[in-house]
Amino acid sequence: xxxxxxxxxxxxxxxxxxxxxxxxxxxxxxxxxxxxxxxxxxxxxxxxxxxxxxxxxxxxxxxxxxxxxxxxxxxxxxxxxxxxxxxxxxxxxxxxxxxxxxxxxxxxxxxxxxxxxxxxxxxxxxxxxxxxxxxxxxxxxxxxxxxxxxxxxxxxxxxxxxxxxxxxxxxxxxxxxxxxxxxxxxxxxxxxxxxxxxxxxxxxxxxxxxxxxxxxxxxxxxxxxxxxxxxxxxxxxxxxxxxxxxxxxxxxxxxxxxxxxxxxxxxxxxxxxxxxxxxxxxxxxxxxxxxxxxxxxxxxxxxxxxxxxxxxxxxxx
Amino acid sequence: xxxxxxxxxxxxxxxxxxxxxxxxxxxxxxxxxxxxxxxxxxxxxxxxxxxxxxxxxxxxxxxxxxxxxxxxxxxxxxxxxxxxxxxxxxxxxxxxxxxxxxxxxxxxxxxxxxxxxxxxxxxxxxxxxxxxxxxxxxxxxxxxxxxxxxxxxxxxxxxxxxxxxxxxxxxxxxxxxxxxxxxxxxxxxxxxxxxxxxxxxxxxxxxxxxxxxxxxxxxxxxxxxxxxxxxxxxxxxxxxxxxxxxxxxxxxxxxxxxxxxxxxxxxxxxxxxxxxxxxxxxxxxxxxxxxxxxxxxxxxxxxxxxxxxxxxxxxxxxxxxx
Ligand SMILES: Cc1ncc(C[n+]2csc(CCOP(=O)(O)OP(=O)(O)O)c2C)c(N)n1
Numbered sequence: 001x002x003x004x005x006x007x008x009x010x011x012x013x014x015x016x017x018x019x020x021x022x023x024x025x026x027x028x029x030x031x032x033x034x035x036x037x038x039x040x041x042x043x044x045x046x047x048x049x050x051x052x053x054x055x056x057x058x059x060x061x062x063x064x065x066x067x068x069x070x071x072x073x074x075x076x077x078x079x080x081x082x083x084x085x086x087x088x089x090x091x092x093x094x095x096x097x098x099x100x101x102x103x104x105x106x107x108x109x110x111x112x113x114x115x116x117x118x119x120x121x122x123x124x125x126x127x128x129x130x131x132x133x134x135x136x137x138x139x140x141x142x143x144x145x146x147x148x149x150x151x152x153x154x155x156x157x158x159x160x161x162x163x164x165x166x167x168x169x170x171x172x173x174x175x176x177x178x179x180x181x182x183x184x185x186x187x188x189x190x191x192x193x194x195x196x197x198x199x200x201x202x203x204x205x206x207x208x209x210x211x212x213x214x215x216x217x218x219x220x221x222x223x224x225x226x227x228x229x230x231x232x233x234x235x236x237x238x239x240x241x242x243x244x245x246x247x248x249x250x251x252x253x254x255x256x257x258x259x260x261x262x263x264x265x266x267x268x269x270x271x272x273x274x275x276x277x278x279x280x281x282x283x284x285x286x287x288x289x290x291x292x293x294x295x296x297x298x299x300x301x302x303x304x305x306x307x308x309x310x311x312x313x314x315x316x317x
Numbered sequence: 318x319x320x321x322x323x324x325x326x327x328x329x330x331x332x333x334x335x336x337x338x339x340x341x342x343x344x345x346x347x348x349x350x351x352x353x354x355x356x357x358x359x360x361x362x363x364x365x366x367x368x369x370x371x372x373x374x375x376x377x378x379x380x381x382x383x384x385x386x387x388x389x390x391x392x393x394x395x396x397x398x399x400x401x402x403x404x405x406x407x408x409x410x411x412x413x414x415x416x417x418x419x420x421x422x423x424x425x426x427x428x429x430x431x432x433x434x435x436x437x438x439x440x441x442x443x444x445x446x447x448x449x450x451x452x453x454x455x456x457x458x459x460x461x462x463x464x465x466x467x468x469x470x471x472x473x474x475x476x477x478x479x480x481x482x483x484x485x486x487x488x489x490x491x492x493x494x495x496x497x498x499x500x501x502x503x504x505x506x507x508x509x510x511x512x513x514x515x516x517x518x519x520x521x522x523x524x525x526x527x528x529x530x531x532x533x534x535x536x537x538x539x540x541x542x543x544x545x546x547x548x549x550x551x552x553x554x555x556x557x558x559x560x561x562x563x564x565x566x567x568x569x570x571x572x573x574x575x576x577x578x579x580x581x582x583x584x585x586x587x588x589x590x591x592x593x594x595x596x597x598x599x600x601x602x603x604x605x606x607x608x609x610x611x612x613x614x615x616x617x618x619x620x621x622x623x624x625x626x627x628x629x630x631x632x633x634x635x636x637x638x639x
Pocket of ligand 1: 037063064113114115116142143144145146147173175176177242344373375397401404
């Protein structure tokens, strides 16, 4: 049976991926740096989760891909503008490789390049929502590597203590640069740590966009109802190197091949085809997205670069 | 000819071979050999017990190293990039720097903290900072930086031998610079300033990544008939300024060049001390060339930020205009 939400989730993943593919072409052309951390393979987490929140809910994203910001609705050409150092970038040209976007109208509060720095900030934004009596929630993305920062303890404790509306969303892709999850975690799952803070810990298949969406919907409902935070661990995998150019000597090809069979976009495509969608309908979605990406890329390329003075702007209010 | 990165690797290898208490720890230092490959192949040679891949947790890395040092080990911690040292700042400034004094000298803290620092590699936020002043400003820490492979090789070993904590700044954009390394004996101690090349008209002081810039500046000046003496500080705390005073008294003009912002940068301290010691010998105020007082800009704009040949030559012109 056709399901509009499923089609929307498909479009979301296709957009995130197509946006990244174009960015990789920009990197190949030397138009931006290879410091980009590709999100290929992890689209289901960003797209499934962000579809469960409203425009006015808050987002703290992390360095892996731009899927979360794209899913939240940032104009695609503005994102390219950051990577290409253009006036039209969201930071007016202060991007390149990893972009520190803040877009308050869409609730995007930013990321912390020093991983783990965002945890207490997420609790603070959630406390603000609670204090103002709004029902907004905060969704905070992080990798299993960053989960080992002590800041998680500080933030998770107050979030649970004060029943703050936070969704802690761990994208466990198995690797923190070259260090495997097994070699760096005392617990078999990140979600196992939730009980230490007296909050629910949920494990979900991070390659299944619908499954991710459902657990986040439940966590958001709990948060909006004033019942407090949830820790969700999405088991996923990064298909590309840690950064562009990473020789990836630390992991086995077989492991990558095994995970590639669970490509979240391919899996979801199959589900749609089995549920009443035609190849032509999905093809139409892909074509529309390709057109959207091409327009965004052209628009960004056509924009001017910021002058040297940009370096001095905006340091203080 | 050996690269600066490889020279540090060789220095680490020699220290690990000579003293079984030496350990290396940090994110990705083992299997991968570090994101800059500075610890490459050390784990296969010395084992996982001595070359330790830690979780992503800088405060934990530093604190664990302190505990190890208190009980006889000599840990060398790698901070992956300059901007990631801040999570460990409490351990470094409140514990590592103070425990020796606090314990009336009974506790020894032979910890080395390696920090690849500075810009110029087309990186992003947190990956290009020159944050040496924070540590130089903290009593109880020794702070050094190398500018060439030979110093890198020897200073790393000298730092590991120190019974005090040493913050070891590595000029990451010079990791690939090549030069000869003399494996027989060091030419200087850890806390000695080097006169890189002699001159009589102006003293150009630098350290770390900008020493090479200073040498290039001196070559341009020579063509213009100006004889520039180039000094490489090497030690940022304690400072070794006696040779600097001597040089300033000889030339009467001093320019200090570093990548860190000039505002409250090391250059300010050095200029002040030179003024106090050499006032009657100076023909011009001591001038500084450095980064601007703004967050380090990302890759595509960093050429505007980095103090380069032109900005240094401009300062030298100003020094001669007095
Ligand atoms: C505090 C801090 N230390 C180190 C780094 C360097 N670094 C960037 S990404 C990364 C690995 C992060 O692993 P994880 O959180 O699992 O996310 P993933 O890269 O796998 O998506 C490291 C060590 C950093 N950004 N911040």
